[in-house]
Amino acid sequence: MGGVSGLVYASVPTFTYVIVNAIAGLNAAVAVAVGTSVGLILLRRQRKEPVQPAVSGLLGVVIAGLIAHYTGSAEGYFLPGIWISLAVAAAFTVSLVVRRPLVGVVWNLMRSGGPDPAWRADKVVLRGFDVATLVFVAVFAGRFIVQQWLYDAGSTGWLAIARIAMGYPLLGLALVVVSWAVRRANRRPGVRVAPPHKPGPSESRPGRRI
Incomplete structure (x- = not known):
């Protein structure tokens, strides 16, 4: 960041x-x-x-x-951030409801490069990513509630302070929880990425028969 x-x-x-x-x-x-x-x-x-x-x-x-x-309106400057916070909070919430915690989905795509439902079968891994995703819901929902209230009150100065204070600092705390969930998942043998396949002697020469 x-x-x-x-x-x-x-x-x-x-x-x-x-x-x-x-x-x-x-x-x-x-x-x-x-x-x-x-x-x-x-x-x-x-x-x-x-x-x-x-x-x-x-x-x-x-x-x-x-x-x-x-x-x-001077407060209109902060509307995009308020709307984005609401949209992101909603997206993370929906992912929890459908049992596809968004933090876990992103982690899985980064580690395997494609869909892999195996990680969701591990209750420990799924619970960890549920917690991490729920933290993001709390962060972005909190941003929306506080800043929307300040917007309605016409408090431009406090909106600026809230935007900074509830930006990187809260996101940093959320990433700490994400780091915990990822380390927890990586320790589970059932969801580790398989090592790259190395062809044996018989596979290194396509025309050779055993």
Whole structure:
């Protein structure tokens, strides 16, 4: 996630937007937030750091700024993040209901490269990924509830603080639980990835017969 610098880069456009909005109004705040995001891309490029996170951040700022501009509300800047939190919480919840915990599905695709239902037959593994997925439900549902409440209250400044405080820090805690679930699954012999097949002497020469 970029460590401390990634957290700073993600936070600067938001705090800039809130400060400029309080001083010079909504349109200036949107322009300065977009300009700040562009400046961060140039800074990362100059420091020879990956620019993809900053480019993604710029896209998010542009979308949020457009919504704020067309709604005429400073709080509109935070609507995309609020909606995304609700959508992600719903997706993780549905995956639990259908007994396909999303964290486990992603782990399985990464380790095997395709669908493999064997991991769901192991109750210990399935329970671990249920817990990890439930943590993500709590994180994103919490983001939505708190930020939607602040949005309805018109608290632009507190929305910025909540967005930062409930962003990387909570996601980091969720990833700790994911790490625990993955290690737990990897220790189960029934779900380990089989080693690559190495052809024997008789298989190394297609035309040879035994």
